[in-house]
Amino acid sequence: MQIIRVEDYEDISKKATEILLDRIRTAEKLVLGLATGSTPVLTYQYLVKDHQENQTSYQHVTSFNLDEYIGLPVEDPNxxxxxxxxxxxxxxxxxxxxxxxxxxLADNQQQACIDYEKQIQNHGGIDLQLLGIGSNGHIGFNEPGTPFDSATHIVDLAESTRKANARFFDSIEEVPKQAITMGIGSILRSKEILLLVSGEKKSKALARLLEKQVDSQFPASALHHHAHVTIVADKAALQYT
Ligand code: GLP
Structure with a gap:
């Protein structure tokens, strides 16, 4: 696990952009695993800026997102x-x-999970997975207790996760109670993982991750089983380390 220590969120985003652009520009074909949440937003802005200024092409890129809420129409703003x-x-x-x-939104959610795994495999697996982390250590929507060998599956969201994500909705009641997420096993099958951690509210989770104790109650600790993980973190997130 390589840790890149930077000053702040802006620097995390610059570093992440640099790593992503290196892979995007050098690969003939690339399968990216992408994440949502606030953390990657500025990285995406920098990628867009680069595309506008330097015309970096994504014609050869396939992307698989980590997760999606269950029950929200595709066009729902959330x-x-x-x-x-x-x-x-x-x-x-x-x-x-x-x-x-x-x-x-699938009628048969179990089948949707199986299909998603198959689609990833049919594309040769994920080359680079971008990740954020929840303050309870979740990755994707894999909450504490999720088996490390899990494939894409349906999850009941932890109350703390719904609360954390309520800021994007009008009220907590509107936050879906379930989601479909790549499993921890799916994430670990990626060839390379890039985890971005920013801010004080992630500092305890990051300190726990860096203790190197592998525990299914702390999903991100599964990353210790992976050979090629890079963490880019800022000072505020690293304050307890
Ligand atoms: C959400 C997402 C995760 C994300 C995490 C952290 O629940 N499902 O993929 O990494 O929360 O989000 P943020 O970056 O907003 O702190």
């Missing part, structure tokens, strides 16, 4: 589909048919 369109996909030249997010 769906992760809308989030990704708004922050990234609408502004770069990635072909629409190369964009994948879990289907939170």
């Amino acid at each position: 769906s992760y589909h809308t989030f990704m369109d708004h922050h990234l996909f609408n502004h770069i030249d990635i072909p629409r048919e190369q964009i994948f997010l879990p289907n939170g």
